[in-house]
């Protein structure tokens with residue numbers, strides 16, 4: 001029986017086991033996928049344990065630190081320094097990034113065309129490099145970043161050639177993407193004023209709840225995209241890397257998100 005894991009801290013709310021186990025069954029693959037709460041210092045022994053683990057998904061806060069335990073990185077993992085998918089091959093532990101694919105697909109299915117569009121990124125956390133590369137791949141050349149702690153956005157701006165603005169400044173954009181952790185708790189609010197903005201795209205990378213950011217955006221007449229689709233497509237790509245099969249993403253998977 002092939003074994004798969006998602007590791008992170010916290011990990012209790014991860015929906016990856018539900019999704020991957022559903023796909024394993026659907027595709028008649030003898031395998032099982034669990035979640036595992038770990039501490040940073042446990043990563044090395046987990047990776048070297050010679051167990052029957054075939055693949056690991058990595059979530060917050062280990063997407064960068066797992067790089068140290070891989071023997072090989074994909075080009076995208078190298079570029080983002082962010083790994084969410086690990087394959088245990090005969091001689092190698094390979095790190096990959098499927099968040100970029102997840103983000104790109106979630107916009108492609110809405111027929112988004114990035115040519116001549118301006119994107120505003122809120123936050124400077126670990127997901128930002130994946131979002132930036134995804135936007136570039138979709139043709140978005142003009143990307144503006146803002147973060148509560150300005151110097152973190154400046155570091156990313158240098159690395160990826162972005163424009164920086166102060167937290168709280170108003171700027172014109174076609175799409176705004178919440179890459180902060182604000183919204184993880186139900187009543188969290190970003191305290192940014194988007195109340196005059198209408199007919200734009202508001203995207204949240206958070207998938208576990210309907211965030212205030214999206215509720216307000218919808219009420220003001222904007223198109224909203226939540227993190228569920230990105231989550232589904234990053235998982236689809238991980239599954240494909242491990243099993244060589246592209247599992248189906250369809251409406252029925254919505255039940256994954258609800259008990």
Ligand code: ATR
Nearest residue numbers: 060061123124125126127147148149152180181182
């Ligand atoms: P990760 O790298 O794991 O995604 P992170 O580095 O802690 O997480 O990033 C979280 C992001 O959410 C940061 O951009 C953080 O802003 P700071 O760099 O100023 O800490 C942002 N964030 C968290 N709480 C916030 C809040 N209440 N208001 C605005 N931004 C917030």
